[in-house]
Amino acid sequence: MRIGKVEIRSLGGGPGCLLMIVASLVLSVVATVCVNIFFRT
Numbered sequence: 464m465r466i467g468k469v470e471i472r473s474l475g476g477g478p479g480c481l482l483m484i485v486a487s488l489v490l491s492v493v494a495t496v497c498v499n500i501f502f503r504t
Contacts, residue, residue: 465471
């Protein structure tokens with residue numbers, strides 16, 4: 464992917480890109496759960 468003069472390449476090609484997306488989703492869910500637990504107590 465190219466933004467202006469900067470080219471961004473995903474780590475490890477296709478599988479690395481998919482892994483980064485999955486990791487992002489998992490971390491997002493974990494962060495949401497942690498914030499909910501923190502504010503409930």
